Amino acid sequence: MRNQVENEQPPHTESPAQLEQYYRDMVFIRHFEEKCNVAYRQGKIGGYMHTYIGMEALAVGWLYSIRKGEDYVITAYRDHAHALLLGTDPVAAMAELMGRKGGTAGGKGGSMHLFDPEKGFYGGWGIVGGHIPLGAGLAFASKYRGQDRVTLNFLGDGAANQGVLFETLNMASLWELPCIFIIENNEFAMGTRLEYHAADTHLWKRGEPFGIKSERIDGMDALDMRENAQRIVDWVRENQKPYLVEVMCYRFSGHGAADNDRQLYRTKEEELENMKRDPIKRLEAVLIERNILNAERLEAIDAELIEQVEKIYEAADAQPFPDVSEVYDNIYTDMTPDKGH
Amino acid sequence: MLSELREINHSTMASTLEMTFREALHKSMIEEMDKNADIFLMGEDIGRYEGTFKVTRGLFPKYGHRRVIDTPITEAGFAGIATGAAMAGLRPIVEFMTMSFSILALDQIINHTAKIHYMSNGVVKCPIVFRGPGGAAKQLSAQHSHSMEGWYAHVPGLKVVCPATPEDAYGMLKTALADENPVVFYENPGLYAIKGTVPDDPNFSVPFGKAQIIKPGKDISLVGYSRMTHVNLAAAELLAKDGIDAEVVDVRSLVPLDTETIYASVRKTHRAIVVYEDWRSGGFGAEIAARIGEDCFDHLDAPVGRVGGLNVPMPYARVLELECIPDENDVVAAVRKLG
Numbered sequence: 184m185r186n187q188v189e190n191e192q193p194p195h196t197e198s199p200a201q202l203e204q205y206y207r208d209m210v211f212i213r214h215f216e217e218k219c220n221v222a223y224r225q226g227k228i229g230g231y232m233h234t235y236i237g238m239e240a241l242a243v244g245w246l247y248s249i250r251k252g253e254d255y256v257i258t259a260y261r262d263h264a265h266a267l268l269l270g271t272d273p274v275a276a277m278a279e280l281m282g283r284k285g286g287t288a289g290g291k292g293g294s295m296h297l298f299d300p301e302k303g304f305y306g307g308w309g310i311v312g313g314h315i316p317l318g319a320g321l322a323f324a325s326k327y328r329g330q331d332r333v334t335l336n337f338l339g340d341g342a343a344n345q346g347v348l349f350e351t352l353n354m355a356s357l358w359e360l361p362c363i364f365i366i367e368n369n370e371f372a373m374g375t376r377l378e379y380h381a382a383d384t385h386l387w388k389r390g391e392p393f394g395i396k397s398e399r400i401d402g403m404d405a406l407d408m409r410e411n412a413q414r415i416v417d418w419v420r421e422n423q424k425p426y427l428v429e430v431m432c433y434r435f436s437g438h439g440a441a442d443n444d445r446q447l448y449r450t451k452e453e454e455l456e457n458m459k460r461d462p463i464k465r466l467e468a469v470l471i472e473r474n475i476l477n478a479e480r481l482e483a484i485d486a487e488l489i490e491q492v493e494k495i496y497e498a499a500d501a502q503p504f505p506d507v508s509e510v511y512d513n514i515y516t517d518m519t520p521d522k523g524h
Numbered sequence: 525m526l527s528e529l530r531e532i533n534h535s536t537m538a539s540t541l542e543m544t545f546r547e548a549l550h551k552s553m554i555e556e557m558d559k560n561a562d563i564f565l566m567g568e569d570i571g572r573y574e575g576t577f578k579v580t581r582g583l584f585p586k587y588g589h590r591r592v593i594d595t596p597i598t599e600a601g602f603a604g605i606a607t608g609a610a611m612a613g614l615r616p617i618v619e620f621m622t623m624s625f626s627i628l629a630l631d632q633i634i635n636h637t638a639k640i641h642y643m644s645n646g647v648v649k650c651p652i653v654f655r656g657p658g659g660a661a662k663q664l665s666a667q668h669s670h671s672m673e674g675w676y677a678h679v680p681g682l683k684v685v686c687p688a689t690p691e692d693a694y695g696m697l698k699t700a701l702a703d704e705n706p707v708v709f710y711e712n713p714g715l716y717a718i719k720g721t722v723p724d725d726p727n728f729s730v731p732f733g734k735a736q737i738i739k740p741g742k743d744i745s746l747v748g749y750s751r752m753t754h755v756n757l758a759a760a761e762l763l764a765k766d767g768i769d770a771e772v773v774d775v776r777s778l779v780p781l782d783t784e785t786i787y788a789s790v791r792k793t794h795r796a797i798v799v800y801e802d803w804r805s806g807g808f809g810a811e812i813a814a815r816i817g818e819d820c821f822d823h824l825d826a827p828v829g830r831v832g833g834l835n836v837p838m839p840y841a842r843v844l845e846l847e848c849i850p851d852e853n854d855v856v857a858a859v860r861k862l863g
Binding site: 287296324 | 595604607609632635642643
């Protein structure tokens, strides 16, 4: 692959405590998302909702590689994991999904629109590819101010075909914006397989015409992801230039909670084959092999996190819905539009 | 008629300067950029080329490429980048070469810029100004003559202002640059060369949401904004010859809209005609007319009249173009029709 940074894998140097933390984070996201699916089926969550099940290693690898709260992070609508890993209160996140007053956006955003700028998280966006220039704008701001922040700009493989990506890549390179375009390639634009939506399925090449350092890496192994992410984040921070990374992954769940028949676009055999790459199972194997945690301990962690997610859900579900009088709040900072039907 | 634009001087300040609408915008931007290092300009050919309508002349040499940024011709991309920068606390001024080109950026402006504050329940602010020429210039035909202000005024989350005079251009741009919300700042290209007085006071500003009675009258209210305010003044002069004393209301700001000043005028004159350059069907003038009808019904002696642009893609031939754009004769005819 041209333009790829030399990819000699250094030995994994994380401490046992760090490895356990990655594991806990991934299992927590998995259970949080599974609970979301249950809540959706029960009618507790509405609208569109997209879970990160199967892709946990990707977000963990990247979000442990930045300065949390200082660097900027933006993504599309599959956004729960990013917010949670940046430190957004999980009860407020779940409450937002349930449309409650105490949600991150007071019930005005929902699953696709989590925001937490204090943690560096700028959404949470629903138009495929639409947020890509916004992310470059965050990077523009840090460059304008002479800061050495890095922006992680996550997008999906479907968004890699949107015109605004190419416009943004051109300007990001032209103006040397410290923005990492991370294509989470889970192989499907909703229900349309990569081969049917991209003339060239090597999406990492999208950065090449603009002179942007670009590469494809695997996103199903948390430790590899973590190392590659750190290498790229460090390079961008140091060089203050953009970077494009295609991260290969696979979502085990449907596109969204309303995607009830995955067999329309992929076979069960294919899913089972990909589930052998389950990032949680892979990290479990490492933890056992290195005698960091045994099977019993892993099970205990799993049970503990299931319990934690249940408590989060219960706390969120105990919250009231927004008062209808709040409907006009925060359309503007200082006024309301013409009122009434 | 573009050549017959009226000079409107409503400043009460002792010390004033005479300048064009274009110079007023230019002066306003320079004064605010000097005060606030977070303000920067972004747009097509605004730097080295000095802007298509020369509003940004001299800014590139003064501030350099860091703060006066020539963009590629990618409206959606740079509108989005500027929006992201505003989310991070900067104060971008995005110039569209014409508002007709902002159509390429509608997804960014409507789906993103306008929604950030609400979708985040007030956690993220987006202080950004989109400005540029909107409406018909001269023989630019169908793709370069759009009046987009009504499209933007339709969207909750955006403020939309349409000044008619150099003083308002100067003062309202200052207000826009202090606002914490996205502002669409509309400049009719027919206004750039008009002259007027501007207060010699760098702290002067004109608040949003304040309509103004440009010419008092007792018989009928002519309600308009931007260049149509000048058309209404010309119509008022013609009407005066027939003994009709028209009041001219300059709306100035569509969102927020100062309905009180408009209603007070209508309650006085008992007749109203709303004049707008945009296509007659579904334009913002229709909204103003509907509100007058709803809220001033008991005070009206006649239905609210409307004069809008013809519902036609703007044609090239000057004679056809002029037929599409409302002028004072159209307004006078509408007044007569009202009876």
